Amino acid sequence: MQQQPLQYSEEDRFIFDNISLLTGLTFEQIKNVFEFHLLFQLSQYLEGKPITVPYLGTLDVKYSHDEIIRGHKRAVLETKFKDSELLKRSIGEIEDGENTTILSILKNFVESQLLYLIQEESHNAGTRNQSNRKPRKREFSFPRTFTGTED
Numbered sequence: 001m002q003q004q005p006l007q008y009s010e011e012d013r014f015i016f017d018n019i020s021l022l023t024g025l026t027f028e029q030i031k032n033v034f035e036f037h038l039l040f041q042l043s044q045y046l047e048g049k050p051i052t053v054p055y056l057g058t059l060d061v062k063y064s065h066d067e068i069i070r071g072h073k074r075a076v077l078e079t080k081f082k083d084s085e086l087l088k089r090s091i092g093e094i095e096d097g098e099n100t101t102i103l104s105i106l107k108n109f110v111e112s113q114l115l116y117l118i119q120e121e122s123h124n125a126g127t128r129n130q131s132n133r134k135p136r137k138r139e140f141s142f143p144r145t146f147t148g149t150e151d
Contacts, residue, residue, distance in 0.1 A: 006035055022109075050082070057083040 008016070008031070016030045023030075041051045050058035062078040090101045 006038075055084060056087050057081060 012034075016027050016034070019025070019030045020027045037054075041053075044051050045061055050060045052058055058081070060080040060082070064076040064078050066073050067076050086101070093099055093101055
């Protein structure tokens with residue numbers, strides 16, 4: 001049986017593109033992270049564990065049976081989602097007009113990006129006269145100050 005590459009939807013592509021634009025990472029790097037996360041989630045299912053959806057919660061997946069749709073077999077699943085405390089708090093804040101969790105994430109993101117740009121400019125200023133120097137590879141990470149568990 002020939003394996004086909006993973007297919008992603010237009011919505012997936014929209015998400016990958018936007019994350020790429022925000023982080024400076026390539027579309028391919030973002031897609032790879034999501035593909036490896038899918039592998040991790042499927043391994044959780046194989047181990048009989050609930051599937052972890054970071055920041056959102058867990059998804060308990062049970063196989064029910066197979067069905068044939070337009071000549072293709074697919075599984076029918078029974079699922080139960082358990083939302084995380086972070087998701088509950090964030091949605092509550094949005095509904096209350098507070099948005100403190102969102103603002104905290106954005107503030108930390110902007111601060112880390114500004115710090116990166118300042119460091120990069122400082123690095124470039126010191127190497128402008130060295131034309132054979134390669135540009136530094138951009139690395140991105142969210143600051144560790146936000147864990148999603150603060151109250």
